[in-house]
Amino acid sequence: MQELLENLQIGFRGEILTHEPMSAHTSWKLGGPADLFLVPESRSDLQLALRLLRQHRQPWLAIGNGTNLLVSDLGVRGAVIQLGKLNKIEFLSGGKIEVEAGVQLSQLIKLCCQQGLGGLEELSGIPGMVGGALLMNAGALETEIGNSVSQIYLTDGQGEWALRRDQVDFAYRYSGLEGRGLISGARLQLKKVDPVVLAAQRRQVLKRRKEVQRVNGAHAGSVFKNPPGEKAWQLIDKAGMRGVRKGSAEVSTEHCNHIVNQGDASAADVLELIRAVQQAVLRTSGIRLELEVRLVGWEE
Numbered sequence: 415m416q417e418l419l420e421n422l423q424i425g426f427r428g429e430i431l432t433h434e435p436m437s438a439h440t441s442w443k444l445g446g447p448a449d450l451f452l453v454p455e456s457r458s459d460l461q462l463a464l465r466l467l468r469q470h471r472q473p474w475l476a477i478g479n480g481t482n483l484l485v486s487d488l489g490v491r492g493a494v495i496q497l498g499k500l501n502k503i504e505f506l507s508g509g510k511i512e513v514e515a516g517v518q519l520s521q522l523i524k525l526c527c528q529q530g531l532g533g534l535e536e537l538s539g540i541p542g543m544v545g546g547a548l549l550m551n552a553g554a555l556e557t558e559i560g561n562s563v564s565q566i567y568l569t570d571g572q573g574e575w576a577l578r579r580d581q582v583d584f585a586y587r588y589s590g591l592e593g594r595g596l597i598s599g600a601r602l603q604l605k606k607v608d609p610v611v612l613a614a615q616r617r618q619v620l621k622r623r624k625e626v627q628r629v630n631g632a633h634a635g636s637v638f639k640n641p642p643g644e645k646a647w648q649l650i651d652k653a654g655m656r657g658v659r660k661g662s663a664e665v666s667t668e669h670c671n672h673i674v675n676q677g678d679a680s681a682a683d684v685l686e687l688i689r690a691v692q693q694a695v696l697r698t699s700g701i702r703l704e705l706e707v708r709l710v711g712w713e714e
């Protein structure tokens with residue numbers, strides 16, 4: 415690790431942190447230290463970091479805003495690469511947009527609405543970056559981000575390559591992109607819509623979100639995917655799990671597909687509660703709830 419650090423310090427532009435608590439980078443405010451935490455300034459710095467990590471046989475994990483992550487209390491071995499500085503957006507002709515992975519989804523949607531480019535407005539209020547949203551195929555109401563993708567750019571430190579939309583298996587909260595490389599950006603294809611109409615739709619979506627997502631405490635949005643034809647929150651409620659606690663982790667009383675860190679929960683408390691909810695739902699409804707949040711740094 416020392417040699418890797420020395421090599422990084424030669425040419426890498428960006429932040430280099432060691433033993434960085436992941437609790438500072440996740441919406442759950444949970445997670446132990448990452449051995450190495452990198453924030454590259456540019457795509458070339460990202461390439462350099464990935465190349466060095468490969469040379470030094472260190473694993474890496476890309477993150478955006480950490481709003482869909484449950485990182486273990488033991489943290490992450492190897493490097494976490496946070497993409498917040500890769501935040502360029504370029505509007506091309508014909509509704510095409512080149513966007514880097516670290517662009518805030520909310521910022522992108524706001525600009526698109528102003529430019530009269532429609533297709534993403536129903537995703538307003540999702541608190542992720544573009545890379546995380548693509549990996550998760552983030553969605554809300556009738557929209558998933560995958561619907562607007564024309565290409566995704568991936569890298570592994572040995573160059574960058576593009577996948578066309580038909581080469582990506584977008585499905586409900588799934589892209590199949592995990593393990594295929596780091597998402598450095600994408601080309602989106604949006605459609606021309608009156609900016610006044612888009613602004614009104616965006617306001618409406620944000621208002622609705624405020625009303626239905628009044629949750630006190632730190633959380634990561636929906637913990638479980640909705641099983642086909644069912645709502646996870648209804649199954650959890652029916653199983654009597656609303657408000658159940660493990661330490662300071664609580665199944666939200668306001669929205670029971672959310673688990674809230676009420677202060678000093680550990681990641682282990684949250685995972686234990688997740689397992690308890692899964693067991694209770696399996697018992698009462700015969701359905702095994704699948705996780706929407708990603709587990710990082712846990713033993714199998």
Ligand SMILES: Cc1cc2nc3c(=O)[nH]c(=O)nc-3n(C[C@H](O)[C@H](O)[C@H](O)COP(=O)(O)OP(=O)(O)OC[C@H]3O[C@@H](n4cnc5c(N)ncnc54)[C@H](O)[C@@H]3O)c2cc1C
Nearest residue numbers: 478479480481482542543545546547549552553597634635
């Ligand atoms: C209040 C709240 C509301 C939410 N509402 C919604 C909602 O309505 N709909 C919805 O779909 N989700 C929702 N979420 C969940 C979450 O915001 C989305 O999944 C979001 O897209 C995740 O983006 P992120 O940048 O935070 O990703 P992270 O949590 O940082 O990462 C998520 C996953 O993507 C991977 N990843 C991140 N960036 C890259 C990259 N560049 N290359 C490769 N892999 C990468 C990570 O390794 C991880 O596996 C909500 C969360 C919160 C806290």
